[in-house]
Amino acid sequence: MKKHIMHIALATSLILGLWSTQALAYKVIDVSNGGKITGVISFNGTPPANPTLKMTKDVDYCGATISADYYVVNNGKLQNVVVSIENIDAGKPYDKKAIIPFDNKKCMFSPHVTTAVVGQRLGVNNTDPILHNTHLYHGPKKKTMYNIALPLKDRVIKKRMRKPGIVTVQCDAHEWMLGYVYVSKNPYATVTAADGTFTIDGIPPGTYKVKIWHEKLGEVVKEVTVTAGGTTTLDHTFSQ
């Protein structure tokens, strides 16, 4: 009898589980009078020095050293920060077939940080005349998601981003190369520009949790209210 109850409980939780994951999937709706979140992400004080990366392979092509691009700060404004609305189940349409460019360029990844919506594909290219291998790792435990060789120049290899979360990108052949793809559940994620600014638009009115993430400085989550047709400012200052 006990066993039966267990089975029923199991089946129910399974059904509920399925139902809830379905409910979580992003739904495209008509957002006619959406609001906007815009702001500037800054860094207070002297940013930590970027380490000098020693390029020990393909020196004649890559060069011998380069400064890492972990902290890109211009006049106190921080680039390469991901800003993303976490809890939005329905909203503006987006191009599901879009290919998000990701280049191996001069033995570095370009861009260093980018975003993609779950289901979109990353278009990995190699503009260098040497072998790179683009190794994508999922989540904080960094488990292999894909590992693709790029022995030949200028051929875009498309790989689908199947799960939300932070994807770390490395090249085994050149161990200093490092990049990130933030895979979001919805199209409301972006990366700050060189002047630290960002804009997310087409947001249905409501109160949301917005995540601000930097590869070295960590993440903060802020609550933001968006009104119909309005613009909400969201600034944040990181410090060491």
Added chain:
Amino acid sequence: MKTRNWILGLLVGAGLIAVLSLAVSAKTNPAPEEKPFYTMFFEYSSATGNIHPVGESPPVTPGLLKYGEWTYRGLCIGCHGPKGDGNGAVWELGEQYIRNEDHRLPRKPRDFTEAVFKIRSTPSGSLPTDLDLFEAISRGLVADHDMPSFKFLPERDRWAVIAYIKSLSERWVEEADYQEEPVEIGQPPMPTEEMILAGKEVYKQMKCAKCHGPKGKGDGPSAPELEDDNGLPIVPRDFTDASQFVGASDPRGIYRTFTTGFDGTPMPSFADFLDEEQRWQLVWYVMSLRTDWDMNKAREMLQAQADTAGGES
């Protein structure tokens, strides 16, 4: 008193006869490979000793799963751990006695809760097929004596433990819709000198030497810093020694390895850059780097294989 002894003697005698007849019947039994699968299902003792399954895989039932768990507890838990995360006693003890490098396994046992696998006929990023797992477990991952071969197990036990391993990660359910089809690998063409020469060119174009070195000895410029998913150092395979391969070291196995890559290691997938012809050229070039390479022998073996219509070794 006397009658007691007599009864005892009778019992012992009967026991002897039973044992003897068992031994005889074992001898007269047909070779395990020739048995239909359903008999194997009921006779626990039949060890088939094969890497490729002879019978069909049984349906996954709660009973099979339970059975798989027992098999796991009996044979795999020491390395792969009670949770299946690779933190078994063998690994943990290795960590504890880190001063003595001999105590350590060179590779961490696979974490089945993460379900990232090396040996796959499926493209990089996809889960292996059951058959891939069957072959990996049967063959073992023998480089550096990482994992013993389990081909002595009855097929049912192997299928059961596979079903159990697959119950340890949500990936098998969550990502079921995203799985890509396995790569089809045909019969290898006969190797020729020209083919090997062409393969050398492919090896150069694909820049395998970056990791594996110009002569395939695993000593390329990028080799020293390579790490696996566990952050442990890993060396590219030395192609001169086939006994160190963890996947199949036959032509089709090598084809599969560089086509789909070894997920969880730096060994990437070259699927998008090679056509069928180039792949076989590359296979034969890699094979030809073995210290005991002998073209005529390879041709003979391939011919024999084609004649018996067998699979890979």
